[in-house]
Amino acid sequence: MATHPTTAAPGADRAPHGRRVIVAWLVLSIVATPLVAIFLGPILPPGNASVQGSGQVVDNTVLTATITPVFCLLLVFFVYVLTRFRAAPATALEDGPPLRNHNGIQVTWIVVTTVVVLSLAGFGTFELLQNGSGGGQGPSPVAVPAGADHMMQVQVIGQQWNWTYRYPGYGGIETQDLYLPENTYVVLNVTSLDVIHSFWAYALGVKADANPGVDNVAYLKTKGPRSFEIRCAELCGLWHGYMYQTGHIVPQSQFAAWIKQQQTLNASIARYMPKYSRSYYPDPQRRGG
Amino acid sequence: MSTMAVDVHPPVWRRLIGFNLLTGVILGVGGWYVGWFGAHAVVAPSLSFFGDIDFNELSLVLAYLGGVVGFLTGLGFLNYPLARLRGYPSSLREKETQGVGRYFTLCTDHKVVGIQYLWGIGLFFFIGGLNAMLIRTELLRPAHQVFPAGTYLTIVGVHGSMMMGMMTSGILGPFANYLIPLMIGARRMAFPRIEALTFWILMAAGVILQTTIFWGGFPTGWTGYEPLNIEAYQGMDCYILFFALVGISMTLLGINMIVTIVTMRAPGLTWTRLPIFAWGVLSTAILMALAAPVLVCTLSLALFDRVVQTNFFVAAQGGSSYLYENLFWVFGHPEVYILALPGFAIVLEMLPVFARKPLWGYRLAVAGLLGVSLLSWFVWQHHIFVSGINGDLRPFYMLSTELISIPTGFTFICGMMTLWRGNIRYTTPMLFCLAWFFNFLLGGLSGVFLSDVPSDVTTHGSFFSMAHFHYTIMGGLVFTFFAAIYYWVPKMTGIQLSERLGKIHFWWMFLAFNSTFAPLFAIGFLGQPRRAVTYAKSLQFLNDWVSVSAFALGLSLLFFLATFVYQLAFVKKPAEANPWASRSIEFQLPSPVPVHNFDRIPVFSSDPYGYGEGPAPSWTPAGAPAGRD
Ligand SMILES: [Cu+2]
Numbered sequence: 001m002a003t004h005p006t007t008a009a010p011g012a013d014r015a016p017h018g019r020r021v022i023v024a025w026l027v028l029s030i031v032a033t034p035l036v037a038i039f040l041g042p043i044l045p046p047g048n049a050s051v052q053g054s055g056q057v058v059d060n061t062v063l064t065a066t067i068t069p070v071f072c073l074l075l076v077f078f079v080y081v082l083t084r085f086r087a088a089p090a091t092a093l094e095d096g097p098p099l100r101n102h103n104g105i106q107v108t109w110i111v112v113t114t115v116v117v118l119s120l121a122g123f124g125t126f127e128l129l130q131n132g133s134g135g136g137q138g139p140s141p142v143a144v145p146a147g148a149d150h151m152m153q154v155q156v157i158g159q160q161w162n163w164t165y166r167y168p169g170y171g172g173i174e175t176q177d178l179y180l181p182e183n184t185y186v187v188l189n190v191t192s193l194d195v196i197h198s199f200w201a202y203a204l205g206v207k208a209d210a211n212p213g214v215d216n217v218a219y220l221k222t223k224g225p226r227s228f229e230i231r232c233a234e235l236c237g238l239w240h241g242y243m244y245q246t247g248h249i250v251p252q253s254q255f256a257a258w259i260k261q262q263q264t265l266n267a268s269i270a271r272y273m274p275k276y277s278r279s280y281y282p283d284p285q286r287r288g289g
Numbered sequence: 290m291s292t293m294a295v296d297v298h299p300p301v302w303r304r305l306i307g308f309n310l311l312t313g314v315i316l317g318v319g320g321w322y323v324g325w326f327g328a329h330a331v332v333a334p335s336l337s338f339f340g341d342i343d344f345n346e347l348s349l350v351l352a353y354l355g356g357v358v359g360f361l362t363g364l365g366f367l368n369y370p371l372a373r374l375r376g377y378p379s380s381l382r383e384k385e386t387q388g389v390g391r392y393f394t395l396c397t398d399h400k401v402v403g404i405q406y407l408w409g410i411g412l413f414f415f416i417g418g419l420n421a422m423l424i425r426t427e428l429l430r431p432a433h434q435v436f437p438a439g440t441y442l443t444i445v446g447v448h449g450s451m452m453m454g455m456m457t458s459g460i461l462g463p464f465a466n467y468l469i470p471l472m473i474g475a476r477r478m479a480f481p482r483i484e485a486l487t488f489w490i491l492m493a494a495g496v497i498l499q500t501t502i503f504w505g506g507f508p509t510g511w512t513g514y515e516p517l518n519i520e521a522y523q524g525m526d527c528y529i530l531f532f533a534l535v536g537i538s539m540t541l542l543g544i545n546m547i548v549t550i551v552t553m554r555a556p557g558l559t560w561t562r563l564p565i566f567a568w569g570v571l572s573t574a575i576l577m578a579l580a581a582p583v584l585v586c587t588l589s590l591a592l593f594d595r596v597v598q599t600n601f602f603v604a605a606q607g608g609s610s611y612l613y614e615n616l617f618w619v620f621g622h623p624e625v626y627i628l629a630l631p632g633f634a635i636v637l638e639m640l641p642v643f644a645r646k647p648l649w650g651y652r653l654a655v656a657g658l659l660g661v662s663l664l665s666w667f668v669w670q671h672h673i674f675v676s677g678i679n680g681d682l683r684p685f686y687m688l689s690t691e692l693i694s695i696p697t698g699f700t701f702i703c704g705m706m707t708l709w710r711g712n713i714r715y716t717t718p719m720l721f722c723l724a725w726f727f728n729f730l731l732g733g734l735s736g737v738f739l740s741d742v743p744s745d746v747t748t749h750g751s752f753f754s755m756a757h758f759h760y761t762i763m764g765g766l767v768f769t770f771f772a773a774i775y776y777w778v779p780k781m782t783g784i785q786l787s788e789r790l791g792k793i794h795f796w797w798m799f800l801a802f803n804s805t806f807a808p809l810f811a812i813g814f815l816g817q818p819r820r821a822v823t824y825a826k827s828l829q830f831l832n833d834w835v836s837v838s839a840f841a842l843g844l845s846l847l848f849f850l851a852t853f854v855y856q857l858a859f860v861k862k863p864a865e866a867n868p869w870a871s872r873s874i875e876f877q878l879p880s881p882v883p884v885h886n887f888d889r890i891p892v893f894s895s896d897p898y899g900y901g902e903g904p905a906p907s908w909t910p911a912g913a914p915a916g917r918d
Contacts, residue, residue, distance in 0.1 A: 013710065017709075045747050045748075045814045045815070045816070046747045052746075056744060056746060056747055059741060059744050060738065060744050060747075063737055063738055063744060070734065071734060074701075074705075077705060078723075078726065078727075081705070081708050081711075081713070082708075082713065082723070085709070085710060085711050085712065085713050086713055086715070087645075087713055087714045091712065092714050093712075094645065094712055095901035095902075096644060096711040096712045096900065096901055097646065098646065098647050098900065098901035098902045099646065099647070099706070100647050100649060100650075100651070101649065101651075102706070105702070105706065106650060106653055106702070109702045110695070110699075113695050114695055117691045117695055120691050120737065120741065121691045121692075124687050124691075124740075124741040124742055124743060125687065125688075125742075127742075127743045128683065128684065128687075128742045129684075133742060133743035134743075134746050135674060135742060135745070135746040136675045136676065136677045136680075138677035138678060138679065139677070140681075141680055142680050142681040190677075195514075195517040195520065196514055196516075196517065196610055198675065198750055202816035203816075205746060205747055207675045207746045207747065207750070208675055208677065209675055209676040209677055211611065211676065211677060212516065212604040212610060213604030213605065213609075214604075216676070216677030217677075229816070229825070231816075232818070232821075233751070233819075235442070235508070235509060235514070235819075235820045236517060237442075237508045237520070237521075238442070238508060240442070240820065240821055240822075241433070241438070241441075241820075241821035242822075242823060244823070281604070282605070283605065
């Protein structure tokens with residue numbers, strides 16, 4: 001087989017390929033990016049049940065809008081290249097022009113990708129530091145929203161395979177269900193009694209791992225009343241898939257009534273319960289030897 | 290030197306006696322029982338060979354270690370060191386063995402090891418794929434339906450461990466072992482026995498992972514998080530031993546590759562003339578040699594916690610589950626680039642051949658590979674953004690994670706500019722390479738959401754992240770794995786593969802793959818957690834769609850397997866020496882490649898990408914004449 005047939009004369013193909021690709025890309029991006037931001041943005045997760053959730057929707061919208069032109073560039077490029085530069089059967093083994101490098105393209109590419117990447121990191125950091133974005137931050141949080149000292153505290157305790165909640169502001173009572181008052185800043189102190197779990201209230205945009213012996217803090221500001229699903233997002237053993245509950249955001253008055261009822265229920269068992277603590281150390285379940 | 294006549298036609302029973310796989314299995318089983326009863330003799334209060342004896346963790350661990358030692362002994366790995374200790378000269382017998390039997394024993398010919406790897410890895414890849422089919426069967430309905438809860442978790446764990454463990458050597462095992470000595474003009478790898486050892490250790494590891502079902506499986510998935518790990522039953526030990534053995538195999542494979550590429554390049558093969566595939570292998574090997582030991586140590590600590598009552602990871606006794614998460618991902622993030630980088634290299638290696646143009650921006654491409662390799666050490670905590678560890682370091686890890694898209698982008702621009710104004714042939718390997726751009730683009734763009742902390746709060750641990758890494762690993766690694774098969778197997782076996790069947794396989798797999806994993810982004814965005822057997826009723830339609838597509842994907846792989854075996858075993862159409870009109874050196878050698886590769890060591894004068902730059906070859910056979918080493 002002739003490995004090195006005639007080489008196409010360099011510069012024989014003078015069609016403005018580069019300009020066509022760039023123009024098509026610009027047109028497509030300018031049309032697609034606003035459409036994506038306007039129509040796709042609002043339905044991006046996790047929704048607007050909390051301030052943190054809304055923040056994430058903004059974040060996801062910005063990210064989607066940013067990657068749209070990137071996607072368009074590669075789409076336009078490949079559609080053009082793969083159709084325009086397709087080999088004809090007769091000349092399939094003819095060599096193309098030996099282009100080995102182009103400093104302008106390299107520098108442009110590096111500069112543009114670097115600027116995009118740094119902007120994304122800067123934007124993400126800004127969003128994160130505003131209100132913690134609902135993520136678990138560990139025992140000494142850095143992204144603390146204003147007024148954190150006066151927030152309502154709720155301890156979330158994961159264990160195989162259920163969630164329980166303690167309200168230290170109400171005598172450390174323990175409940176089976178999560179009720180939160182509307183329009184309230186809440187501090188979630190997430191911990192575990194056995195293995196790693198992850199407290200995930202999808203609609204609220206909250207996720208925080210529950211580690212044994214660790215107080216993992218997440219902030220949350222509720223909006224209007226609604227119910228929301230809670231799941232475990234870290235594989236925690238046999239019934240991990242069944243570690244779900246429904247939580248509730250309720251009006252202030254209803255919350256007061258509910259907490260009163262829980263206090264009555266807890267009164268009879270209060271002396272058997274461990275004192276409220278940031279974390280608990282039950283005997284580890286271990287086998288072996 | 291080795292002039293002893295090898296009788297290639299002794300009776301079958303005679304050929305089965307000796308150091309080979311059969312002996313290895315027999316000694317392996319024997320070693321297993323020696324370890325089992327030996328440990329009982331040490332720690333059990335009573336010992337009964339026939340009745341029930343007390344179970345203990347130590348006996349199981351020592352049983353498996355005894356099994357591995359017996360297996361390797363039976364394969365003949367002790368022969369060489371023992372012979373040398375007794376003063377015999379080194380011999381080439383392990384390399385020059387003839388016939389089919391050499392594939393079932395310790396063979397130090399790098400080309401044999403490459404083909405052993407291809408079939409060995411392929412076998413475990415299909416087992417892993419079968420597990421994926423079982424997972425999608427269970428997820429056809431929102432509630433628990435087919436498997437018991439523990440079995441389901443074991444299936445998930447075996448699927449993940451198989452893919453993340455065995456497939457780490459998916460490119461370097463078969464293709465780098467086979468091709469690197471050819472590409473750099475060497476007659477062998479630097480450490481041929483270690484090369485064979487990496488393969489057989491990996492096979493032992495794969496079998497050990499399968500045996501987890503006899504001990505109740507394991508509940509942790511492929512990450513083996515503590516302290517669930519300590520709580521789990523004996524099947525967990527199989528996971529730990531499996532992954533530790535994989536780690537040892539990877540470490541040795543990595544060191545062997547680095548030493549080979551650094552020290553054994555033929556005259557004239559400077560760093561800027563090295564094929565880009567070799568650069569990809571080198572950057573991967575560096576990660577393997579440095580990251581895999583961390584895995585081995587981490588799992589050793591976990592094993593100590595389980596077997597001898599240490600407390601590295603038990604919070605109530607002063608340990609920390611964060612320690613495990615940190616150590617695991619210090620290994621785990623370089624690990625995912627160990628899976629991805631060979632794919633980059635394969636794409637960049639093949640595009641010049643099928644676009645008939647030189648590789649564009651060679652130095653930028655090398656910088657991209659090495660840059661990813663370097664940066665991958667500084668990103669691991671993005672796996673644990675919401676774990677509560679180091680809350681104040683999250684902006685740093687967000688930045689470092691996003692920075693890694695810059696060197697990844699180098700691969701894209703170099704590949705794209707290589708296609709630019711080329712003369713593009715749509716052969717089967719080329720289609721798989723082009724699919725890499727599409728898949729890895731979606732994988733990379735979805736990674737932007739996971740690297741961004743606010744967005745990660747929702748996407749972490751959901752099907753979104755699962756879809757993301759399947760796009761990068763299956764879409765990146767497995768697609769290029771098939772590109773490599775269609776491109777190099779005709780060279781490796783001397784048998785031509787049908788382009789028509791290959792293209793059917795490609796389109797079937799590409800469409801089924803995207804139909805399977807694209808909806809998973811939506812499913813994850815809608816809040817379905819990974820590894821959970823239940824999901825919201827409203828997500829059933831999407832899940833069923835995914836399951837049906839996954840079955841189609843599974844069938845496409847079965848189609849490949851059937852056509853591949855059929856063509857190799859029955860059609861046997863001889864391949865041309867250079868079926869793709871490639872300038873790369875391996876295609877200038879005769880098929881099949883002679884045992885010692887080169888009569889004269891080649892001398893290189895340029896890189897292998899001089900398309901359109903005239904007919905002068907990139908090398909001449911002008912070096913040292915035939916000598917064997
Ligand atoms: Cu859980």
